[in-house]
Amino acid sequence: MAHTHSDDHSGHDHGAGQVHGSTDKKRVLIAACLTGGFMVAEALGGLLTGSLALLADAGHMLADAIALGLAWYAFHLAGRPATGRLTYGFGRVKTLVAYTNGIAIFVIALWIVYEAWGRLLAPTPVLGGPMLVVAVLGLLVNIGSFFVLHGGDRESLNMRGAMLHVLGDLLGSAAAIVAALVILATGWTPIDPILSVLVSLLILSTAWSLMRAAAHVLLEGVPPSLDRDLIARDIEATVLGVREVHHMHVWSLDGTSNMATLHACLTEGVDAYQAVSTIKKRLASEHGISHATVEPEFGQCADDGDDHDHDHEHDAAAHHDHHHQA
Template identity: 50%
Template sequence: MPHVHHDHAHGHTPAVSSTNERVVLSGFVLTAGFMVVEVAGGLWSGSLALLADAGHMLTDAAALLLAWLAFRMGRRASDARRTFGYLRFEVLAGLVNALTLFALVAWIVWEAIQRLRDPAEVLAGPMLAVAVVGLGVNCLVFWILHRGDQGHVNIRGATLHVLGDLLGSVAAIAAALVIRFTGWMPIDPILSVLVCLLILRSAWALLRGSFHILMEGAPPDVDIEVLRRHLLDAVPGVAAVDHVHVWSITSGRVLATLELALADGAAPARVVPAVKRALADRFAIGHATVEVVHAPPADCALAGEPRGGAAHGGNRADAGHDHHHRHGPDSPPHDAVR
């Protein structure tokens, strides 16, 4: 089966720019720097809430560092072995970060249980001072991140992490005030567990998103059946759309492969570019591989694949092999246009 070139004209994706790199790096330096201060303050004051917030800041610092590395790696050119470059590094980094968050939550909850059984004395003064400074640092980092491209998942994710840090600092301030004015020590481990819930929520969202991309699932804003109907209705000359697969290489970089059957008299040279424009404009799919067949495809159930099947990144050589068996050696030739 003859193949023509890939279409590398991508749709809009958030820029991997030097501005984004500087924003993320500045946020990392501030977050990591104060994290060290907060750990020292937590150990000095005996506050588990401060240590929990420092743990949250540790994960944020790791997320910012991984985001910066993802920007750097994402700019590396593709080669013959890695045809999409290092774009998926961001997803792998997110998966590692999520697993680290779960481990941290387990440790803090265990420590909180021990302290509820045997409350430890907490120095409210140092705890309050560190928590107030932490709130100021988080506000500064939040402002810095808002100078970056909020359309990029790394920037947006880091901003959400910092919002969680802000709540963690507020919780530490509240615990310090309660201890200072009432002397009730259990408030410290109780609020540390509340901070853990913030961490756990971020960890689950990050793990689920990373795993979905690694499993080559369809992006949440792309409905395969809606996509098929849109191409049939919006692009003249399209008679059938089948074997639709949509997946993401990384955040904002969506790819698709599909098979078209054209109406009588329709010219592939006109229909295929129109299909790619429709995919880019309506679904933000900037890299599409389109295979054209001269006759409507047979029922997909006969080929062992559901109509508009599950998204994955299968290669077109397998698709060609499948057609050979379905149509037989005497079937008309196919035109594969990419």
């Protein structure tokens, strides 16, 4: 029996994504400029006052200005069309940047913990007054950046990474304000490194969740909102003429655009084109899968010898026949 193959390249719904992308790109650029501009002032303030909390926050802001710049560039690249070599375009650059941002936050937080330990062992004098002024100004700048980003796309890993950086800065500024007030009131300088460590630990947990989400996309795992086996059962139950669905892979290109490949075993006499068309419409309307490659089969599977159950994690090769990773 002839074996037809259908690959839908027209199923992408880019409209909403492009609107989100352009506004998110502007938001990230504004936040990068605000963060980078104030970082210099905060670093000078930290050196002049002797405050690790300010220096830690300036360190966060330096990394964040770079990270926000990378996030902006990722949005810029994502807007480029696909090429013969990068058939899915540059969409996954945003996920790579999100993952890199998570690693950067880890490194900064560990450096702050190391510095804080040294400060606790050998306390240094801190000028509480000037420290308070710089910390308050820093908080205002960070609140501004956070609200600029907060209106963006919450589903975008790149935006989540950018917001995480600014949230870290915001917490850092708040901690510096508290430390300055305690130092002014009591003269107890160890509060400075102690609060720096607390902020770092808070940021580490959030960074870990961001890295896990980005790594899941890079490893082409099934999106958290979808269940591959339930989708396969749904197609078998609702699409006329489909006896079985197997070799099914579901993944996301960038954390928002979902894709799938599958083999649909059809009953004899069924119109293959009609069946494939119905499957794709079902995937798009009911499961949010905008791009699907469906291989219709009659009788034996073309990949003969393979097991026909729904648990085909071993069959990565079949997936990569269809999918050239960006």
